[in-house]
Amino acid sequence: MSSHPADLYGVLGIGPEADAQAVRAAYRRQARRAHPDAGGTAEEFHQVQSAWEVLGDAAARAAYDRDLRRPARGADSAAEAEDEAPRYGRGAGFASPAFRTNAAGSTSSTRRGTGESAARPSGTAHLAPVYIPDLSRPEPLSLPLTSQRTHGGFGSRGIFGGSRALRRAEHTAVLLEKHVLADLPTARLFNTVALEPARRDRRGQARTPRGRAADHVLVCGDTLVVVSSLDVHAATVSWDGRHLHAAGRSVAVPDLAGQSRALRAVLEAAMRETGRETSLSVGQQIVLHSPDGSMQSPVVEARGTASGTVREPLAPARAFRSIREQLAASPQANVIDRHLLAALRDQLQHPLG
Known part of the structure; x- marks a missing residue:
């Protein structure tokens, strides 16, 4: 099983050589296509949005590109694969720290198996986004406004x-x-x-x-x-x-x-x-x-x-x-x-x- 994340470039329909302007244009094109109001689904729109959150940010894209260049490694279990996931977080099918919602609906973040904070103050802002509630629900805010x-x-x-x-x-x-x-x-x-x-x-x-x-x-x-x-x-x-x-x-x-x-x-x-x-x-x-x-x-x-x-x-x-x-x-x-x-x-x- 490869530790590489989903192909975010493929989600936007471009190659790794695309410049920032091409990435932005591809995101806008795919967002229009995938939007539920245009016949897409919430999951497709979420994948496009998550790809943009990584590829549209220079630091996150660089980390993603470095991971793509690493040779694939085997993993003995799904848990090990999650532990090996790259540090830019969860988006279209890749892992991030687990965010838990308590009975009152508030969120907390922990690193699995350690009980420590999921990331240092300078790190989590550039992880791919975690939506609460997820984008499968139109409420409490529409997808375009989100x-x-x-x-x-x-x-x-x-x-x-x-x-x-x-x-x-x-x-x-x-x-x-x-x-x-x-x-x-x-x-x-x-x-x-x-x-x-x-x-x-x-x-x-x-x-x-x-x-x-x-x-x-x-x-x-x-x-x-x-x-x-x-x-x-x-x-x-x-x-x-x-x-x-x-x-x-x-x-x-x-x-x-x-x-x-x-x-x-x-x-x-x-x-x-x-x-x-x-x-x-x-x-x-x-x-x-x-x-x-x-x-x-x-x-x-x-x-x-x-x-x-x-x-x-x-x-x-x-x-x-x-x-x-x-x-x-x-x-x-x-x-x-x-x-x-x-x-x-x-x-x-x-x-x-």
Whole structure:
């Protein structure tokens, strides 16, 4: 019995020599063909999605290609074959750490036979995804929305264009897609997320929530990171744990810690309504944008004894690194909880699709 995984290139109908653009085009073509609405099946769609999660990520694809080049070895049992499986995880027929759901519906991850965490913090985010519930079920979120990486917009810009804050939020969302979602295959981005519980109409449908909202919320496994951004018109700013100081001015930063706590309470309550007891980890990050669009500026200098309770605002390059690290820290970083995604979509103030 070969230890090689399923032929992911064959699933997409391409060869190992295909470049990244060809892989992306093949994924889109096969996803359209395999989608249940187009006559495919949930299993076929799952296989295509799983192949893309590996081949669409440079690091995961490299690990997969290395395994393909290894000579096949015999295995005395199915258990031994599972132990020999490559480290990029479960997708279209290949093994990953086993995720177990308890009676309340929460998940845990263990390495078989050791009782240790299934992966180190830097590892699970690049494993192929584990969907809960699996893609054979259309609920609680449709297959297209489950696969969608970015959810929600920022409202109407009006005939005279958007405000500076709106343009900044849109720009930040584009950068998050490029520098965070592109590196974490299972991460999802939600924009303009209400911090008050969504209400439902008489038919049980969620009504568009109002009130306070987080600009951006990223989710990966059971970890959320709330993100906001500020424009800074200086090359260097100082930070005292509460305010940014630059060019003789002092600016208070948004209370992302408070936003994180409020959103966690709302989402955990929504999950309990589905019968799933979930404990979410939350983080925050403020992104500082300079007028010239540099990813490395402004430089942030600590002033006095900065508070350790608020994460330091950072220039884009360092901020996105911080966000990736926070999201990837969970041992469940390759789990896509469709109940959690559905709960986040209920909180969108400007849902798109």
